[in-house]
Amino acid sequence: MGRLAVIGVGVMGEALLAGARRAGFDDVVVADAAPGRAEQVAQQYDATAAPTAEAVEGADLVLLAVKPQYLPEAVQQIAPGLSAGAVVVSVAAGVTTATLEDGLGPNVAVVRAMPNTPALIGEGVTAISAGSRAGDSALEVAEKLLAGAGEVVTVPESLQDAVTAISGSGPAYLFYLAEAMVDAGVGLGVPRPTATQLVAQTLRGAAGLLAQDDAHPTLLRERVTSPGGTTAAAIAALDAGAVRADVAAAMRAAARRSQELSGQ
Ligand SMILES: NC(=O)C1=CN([C@@H]2O[C@H](COP(=O)(O)OP(=O)(O)OC[C@H]3O[C@@H](n4cnc5c(N)ncnc54)[C@H](OP(=O)(O)O)[C@@H]3O)[C@@H](O)[C@H]2O)C=CC1
Numbered sequence: 001m002g003r004l005a006v007i008g009v010g011v012m013g014e015a016l017l018a019g020a021r022r023a024g025f026d027d028v029v030v031a032d033a034a035p036g037r038a039e040q041v042a043q044q045y046d047a048t049a050a051p052t053a054e055a056v057e058g059a060d061l062v063l064l065a066v067k068p069q070y071l072p073e074a075v076q077q078i079a080p081g082l083s084a085g086a087v088v089v090s091v092a093a094g095v096t097t098a099t100l101e102d103g104l105g106p107n108v109a110v111v112r113a114m115p116n117t118p119a120l121i122g123e124g125v126t127a128i129s130a131g132s133r134a135g136d137s138a139l140e141v142a143e144k145l146l147a148g149a150g151e152v153v154t155v156p157e158s159l160q161d162a163v164t165a166i167s168g169s170g171p172a173y174l175f176y177l178a179e180a181m182v183d184a185g186v187g188l189g190v191p192r193p194t195a196t197q198l199v200a201q202t203l204r205g206a207a208g209l210l211a212q213d214d215a216h217p218t219l220l221r222e223r224v225t226s227p228g229g230t231t232a233a234a235i236a237a238l239d240a241g242a243v244r245a246d247v248a249a250a251m252r253a254a255a256r257r258s259q260e261l262s263g264q
């Protein structure tokens with residue numbers, strides 16, 4: 001599988017590193033700007049720690065997982081040490097393959113990816129898009145890396161801002177909903193640990209139903225909604241609060257922000 005370098009082992013870098021180890025990558029070098037962080041992660045995942053510029057030397061595959069604002073600096077640091085023919089996978093929201101190709105030079109293939117945090121438990125989903133110099137073999141190697149973190153789909157790069165709004169930021173919307181449901185449950189008199197357990201397993205079970213092949217969210221919701229019952233009362237309250245429109249507005253804001261990040 002060759003050597004993998006992970007640049008930036010924060011929340012997402014660590015989640016994808018965990019997936020890479022599950023996928024069988026066993027020669028891994030990690031780098032991070034926070035003092036001591038690379039060493040700590042290297043110990044935990046049986047990897048080697050190195051400064052950013054050196055970490056990419058001899059690597060066949062490089063995963064860039066720093067915040068978009070810090071990416072130009074990281075690109076500058078790694079560009080001179082990259083091996084010809086290396087594949088660089090970036091998960092930075094909003095940063096285009098064209099920008100990365102400009103900074104990294106003509107000898108590497110760039111793949112843009114948008115993962116999400118359930119990658120930590122192998123239940124993520126990542127959308128990948130090929131840069132202009134990334135052929136099928138580069139996409140394949142990126143897919144192998146990311147498959148350890150969950151499902152992988154290939155999309156045209158023009159859809160990456162939308163994907164970011166759906167699945168990249170998506171877990172946060174569900175945690176927000178979970179918080180609101182737990183708090184409301186507590187308000188209705190249920191102890192917080194019990195309310196949390198009820199909400200977590202309800203989300204897990206509902207996601208399982210939704211993941212079935214023939215699932216349609218409308219049908220699934222209708223099956224819960226008995227005539228004149230409790231769910232009908234709840235959905236009427238959600239509609240009165242224009243929650244559906246709010247979700248659409250939130251996702252448009254996320255996609256817009258992803259676009260803005262590409263201009264920074
Ligand atoms: N979190 C998420 O749900 C998702 C995040 N992403 C993308 O993943 C990327 C990382 O996000 P996230 O993990 O949340 O951020 P974090 O801040 O948790 O992690 C980024 C890490 O990179 C380090 N770093 C910064 N500059 C360098 C450098 N030059 N060399 C090595 N390490 C460096 C940071 O150190 P320090 O703290 O000292 O700056 C930090 O530890 C972002 O681009 C984001 O858009 C994509 C999908 C989902």
Ligand SMILES: O=C(O)[C@@H]1CCC=N1
Pocket residue numbers: 093164168169
């Ligand atoms: O909030 C962010 O910018 C990153 C990208 C998608 C999820 N987290």
